[in-house]
Amino acid sequence: MKHLLPLQYIDAVAKAGSIRQAAETLAITSTALNRRILAMEDELGVPIFERLPRGVRLSTAGEILVHHIRSQLSDMERVKSQIADLAGERRGHVSIACSQAMLPYFLPEQVSSYRREHSAVTFSILLRDRAAAEQSLIDMSADLALVFEPVRMLEFHNLLTVRQSVHAVMTKDHPLAGESQLRLRDCLQYPLALPTAHYGVRHLLETAVRSISGTLQPVVESDSFEFLGQHALAENILAFQIPIGLPDAKLRPELVNRPIDIRDVPPGSIYVGQLRGRALSVAAARFANQMIETFVERYDCN
Amino acid sequence: MKHLLPLQYIDAVAKAGSIRQAAETLAITSTALNRRILAMEDELGVPIFERLPRGVRLSTAGEILVHHIRSQLSDMERVKSQIADLAGERRGHVSIACSQAMLPYFLPEQVSSYRREHSAVTFSILLRDRAAAEQSLIDMSADLALVFEPVRMLEFHNLLTVRQSVHAVMTKDHPLAGESQLRLRDCLQYPLALPTAHYGVRHLLETAVRSISGTLQPVVESDSFEFLGQHALAENILAFQIPIGLPDAKLRPELVNRPIDIRDVPPGSIYVGQLRGRALSVAAARFANQMIETFVERYDCN
DNA sequence: TCAGCCTGCTGCAATTATTGCATCGCTATA
DNA sequence: TATAGCGATGCAATAATTGCAGCAGGCTGA
Structure with a gap:
């Protein structure tokens, strides 16, 4: 989506920590990127980045903005997924942050099973310890989290709990x-x-x-x-x-x-959850359902 | 914000029901508007509008998209309000859909009182009957609603109830x-x-x-x-x-x-509320608080 | 101390995208 | 059947974006 290119640019700079490096990953010149950022700051009336000798860092305003940008980007993905879904296509992308125990057997099986039905759906599986998994939900780099014994759960909307000894x-x-x-x-x-x-x-x-x-x-x-x-x-x-x-x-x-x-x-518990208040894409919601069904028929859940 | 101009265009066309009319209100030519819409549809891969002999109408995909667009536009307003707030400015805009009884005395007094403290904050006061008020929340044309005896409350997050005989x-x-x-x-x-x-x-x-x-x-x-x-x-x-x-x-x-x-x-009840799940701008949240305080000290609330 | 390096920024020219005008084909209405 | 209103499109003018080269400034390590 072209209209949110400027937003992706800002997100990339925030992630990279410098305009020139972000420009590299975005495959454009630093000039263009720099000017787009200056333009955005001009429109907003407030600097988005603090200029440091070795690059840039988000200002307070920038942090608010970047959070909003990430939410917008992920929302647009969700909308595209919904639209594709009603057109009869089952496409989309699902990003999952999970504890290590899900990696060897459970998730591979789940992903394969899902992709057998909907081969146009793609997946990102991110290994995150229980603190980092929640962070991935917050910065929208993951749609779903499967965490064993989460640390804090403030932003976490729990879909299912599975006890595991x-x-x-x-x-x-x-x-x-x-x-x-x-x-x-x-x-x-x-x-x-x-x-x-x-x-x-x-x-x-x-x-x-x-x-x-x-x-x-x-x-x-x-x-x-x-x-x-x-x-x-x-x-x-x-x-x-x-x-x-x-x-x-x-x-x-x-x-x-x-x-x-x-x-x-x-026994500890595996928690399946998403970011509180965030709407899931069709693909992510369906995949979550599939996982939950598997958990329910296979383990001790509530 | 320039990057969401295309979104505002689509919103305007959806509201106007025809590209030419929307172009008029947007003060651009119908050609430009038409082409932007074609471009968006091309990017999305799905038509946003159905072409009718007398204009256009939102397709199913378009309805999903427009809802998302309105939420994005209002989110951006909230973000700008937050950023202005942390810069020490108390600016922003508050849009209120309300029943008639609020118009003659209560809201004028409330708005004046608020604007005495924060003169950079502007207001829209929309008279809506109790069904239309909730609709205004849903399509994001209002931040807050004050409704006497609402009809249905599904999308309504109630902040305060005031009994009135x-x-x-x-x-x-x-x-x-x-x-x-x-x-x-x-x-x-x-x-x-x-x-x-x-x-x-x-x-x-x-x-x-x-x-x-x-x-x-x-x-x-x-x-x-x-x-x-x-x-x-x-x-x-x-x-x-x-x-x-x-x-x-x-x-x-x-x-x-x-x-x-x-x-x-x-006795019936006045409900003060907002759209479920939506975050309020700083200005709207503060104004809601002010109203709620007034209600609590003046009437029978819960 | 000083050269080397990386940073963000800017003037100028080339390129690309956007816009407006005139016009087409279409359909419902009078 | 004539008309008015609609969306779509070719073409030329205009506006915006990009890339290149080069600037000043601060950190780093010899």
Whole structure:
């Protein structure tokens, strides 16, 4: 849409931090970009950017404006999606910010399933820790968020809550593999592989361990669950994951997962949500519905 | 704002019903306007307007788009208002759709009072019956609505409710002027001046009269309360009004108003509200607050 | 200290987009 | 059947946008 090109330009400059860099990504000259921004500031009567020696930064007015711009851009996407929808086309784009556990199995399956019906719909899947996911909703870089144990939920409109208890993951040779359910204190006897502090699983474990006056002393710690899983497998140490992030037993027969007793580690929750007050595009709304249906028939929801 | 000129053009065409007429009001040639619309339709890939022999009409896609456009235009006004506000200026525009009773005393006083503090803020006061007022909120031609006995409230976010009982208005020579409170059946003995059917006061009276198996047979009926009042005065017949629309006794000593017993005619309510989900400009929000404060200290509110 | 680099900004010329005029074809109305 | 009003279009004039080259200013590292 041509008329909101100036808005996209401002958004790009805000993101890039300098006019020349933004011009590069926009594939126009810095001259043109600079003049459009000067023109907008002139129309508005207030500077949008503060000029710094190494570029520009949003002024207070600019921050208000950029927030409005992002909302307009995403609104226009929604309108285009609605219009395409009533023309019988099922097209559009869905952007999702999610916790790591959704990445290996759940979302790929969901996206494929959806795209089998509506192949003109495209997706962005953004890995965001639980604080960053909400931020992505706020700055409209994501339409939907799937977050395990969100931090704060002020701008978050919850569509569905799914309870998930923490599971320990190990090889089938691990001494604990024989138990059907594990106690936390038993797990602590063995070497652990843990995600870094800002992940939900770690948070739940930390809280649980503190309540029995213990400490978590992981052998490996990483923000990459890919790494954690592979390493745990190689060294035969304990890792942790929630059910939605666990492979099917048939798919990975060498891996064993066992729930940890909920008396030790209370279950956390996955929240499916969107930005409060924001209207979803047709595609995003349909995809959210599909996910919610899957959750409802597969897990413990409310 | 120049970048949303194309949007304003589409809005204007939708309102005018023909490109040539819209071009007239926009002070441009029909050629230019026509081509902008063709360009927009081309970008969108879908016709915005249906071409009729006598002009154009919004297509389904166009209706979605125009609704979005109006929301964008009003959002931009809000953003400009916010930016002006943080620059220390108290400027902006407030548009209010209201029932007739607000016009003679309440709103003039409120607007003057507000403009004494913030003279850069401008106002539009639109007289709308209770159905049209909500429509004005929906199409964003009004920021706020003050409606007596609204019809439906789906899109309406209520900020305050003020109860108002119906009063009979007459000259001090009228036979009923001696009573401190009137019964409906006594009123019906005298000639009546009534507003037309879609006004709230008429609605309340009709309902009340039906419940005592009577009928309302007004001597004069008008949608102009100005006329009703003057005529009632001249012929010395009964008119009806709610307290907020009544002059101060000192101001119009020849007029007498007496409440009708609430057992006969239940009190109606003034609703102060805005469009559900819409953010108000700084000026509109402040003005709404001022009104609400006045209501709370002066009338029976909740 | 000073050269190198990156920044936003601006005058001028070329390019591109927009506008207005005249006119066409169409349809409902009188 | 004539007419008036409508949207669409070719063409020329006009206005806006862009790109190039070059400016001054501040940070960075030798």
